[in-house]
Amino acid sequence: MLSRLKRDLTMAEAARAPGGARVDLLLVAEMVTPGSKVLDIGAGDGELLRILGEQRGVDGRGIELSREGVNECVAKGLAVIQGDADTDLADYPDDAFDYVILSQTLQATRRPRVVLEHMLRIGQNAVVSFPNFGHWKIRLQLFFGGHMPSTDNLPYAWWESPNIHFCTIKDFVVLCDVTGAKMERAVAFNAWGTPLRFNAPWWFWNLFGEQAVFLLSRRG
């Protein structure tokens, strides 16, 4: 399911850099220190791991729910295992990675809080990217249309959507507070993949950011 979502993101209007790589993945990759050890949860077809390997020289591992995604990744020479973010993270020892990444997957997990807590236990840092449900287009759809929103990036009807835990940027900030995560960096970007003004207030990001990427660490 996660991989289906990612493929949709890949095929739909996901903004791409001149090299063809997805902008959101490049933004995630940018937050990772070169040469570090990384776990990518919801590795999809392995594009992020490939970018991390080629551009950041990281020692990357992945977990992916769908069998097709895993087999595709392994055939590409990536270290990916079949597993479920909701159940399998408990098996990982503390501090096993420098970064644990959850890219476009948070909203499809059953227990986002538990997943985020595990991420910050397994890794020194967590990187989370997600679609912002507070974006003005989504608000308009609900306000005027009266329907659950669907967009190019999130094309499902509510009854078949794998995305069961949507949140806004503001909501995610609350989750960070609840789990005791420290926000090191955050970027919101618009539909064209252009990052919003760095010093803009949260309400601005929440209204105009189509997607967000957060770099988190453990507090204290």
Place this chain on the structure above:
Amino acid sequence: MVEADFSVASDAADRAREADIPHSLVVRFGMDRPLRLDAGIDLAPFQIAYQTYGTLNAERSNAVLVCHALTGDQHVANLHPVTQKAGWWETMVGPGRPIDTQRYFVISPNVVGGCMGTTGPASTNPATGMPWGLDFPVITIRDMVRAQAMLLDHLGIASLFSIAGGSMGGMQVLQWCASYPRRVFSALPLATSTRHSAQNIAFHEVGRQAVMADPEWRQGRYFGESTSPRRGLAVARMGAHITYLSDAALHRKFGRKFQDRENPTFSFDADFEVESYLRHQGSSFVERFDANSYLYLTRAMDYFDLAADYNGVVANAFRGAETRFCVVSFTSDWLFPTPESRAIVHALNASGARVSFAEIVTDKGHDAFLLEEPELFAIVRGFLDGAAKARGLKIGK
């Protein structure tokens, strides 16, 4: 005819010769270089029969060890000298195959306790001039691996580029990574487990009892008494063969179809195609395999429990491992089901090893690792490509 015909085409003397003077490369270790067995016995002299494919590069860095399963042997990718059939992994190993012999130097030894030229119960005991039979010491997976390490020393290969094997071969792969982690750059344990399950030990025990119940087994001294426990061994093979397949595969292949007849004969003849198939599996197996060897190798698998050597924690076996692992299981494998592979993966994750894991959808059961499985081929190829890149392997000579 009511009883199955398990008479053999090749005679016992031929097979006995293969055990001592095989159609293979052979390295002999003298009294000065014994094999230290887990049973506390030094096996000496002993020999290892093996095949190689491809060319070892100048850096000696492209060697791949292929470990065979219970009833396999060293003839991975050449015509089998006894059966005249294709090698058991010809689809995987060869020029342009996933384990590409144009890139890699493939070594495949017969295991200790086997019957195709490496010392085992069918080999001649130098003390008596007769086959070892049950005087042969009980061997373990670790003993097999220890012998293979001696073979690599002999060949001057300090570290393997990769090691691959399914089932009992996969057990050897895991044992290698635990015993000699620095000698293994990458590893492919397929359809295997870190320990033999109670159900699998039970199946093996049925097979062994079938062999021992054959009056021609003679407490393992059938060579000296010119008998052969082929009925018992064939029944053991028939039972085991069912466990290598799956309900779905058997149904797809045979269903309830009759064999060369329209109606049941109201007898115990092989009315059903599946019966006829199993009898054929049994009788062709006894042509090429030694009954005592079957006892010893099944025992070695039963004893395998990697965690037992590491305070009950499998992860400790791989602590600090730098080996790159690719674990593969098959959905319809009920002998080494996916949860066993998952346990390997969890242990490797816990020890921080670099691991890939894929489960392949197939109805072919445990034997899928030996069969035409394009997804398996793509995964093995991709995994080895990635590992070759990481090792900086030069292609060609």
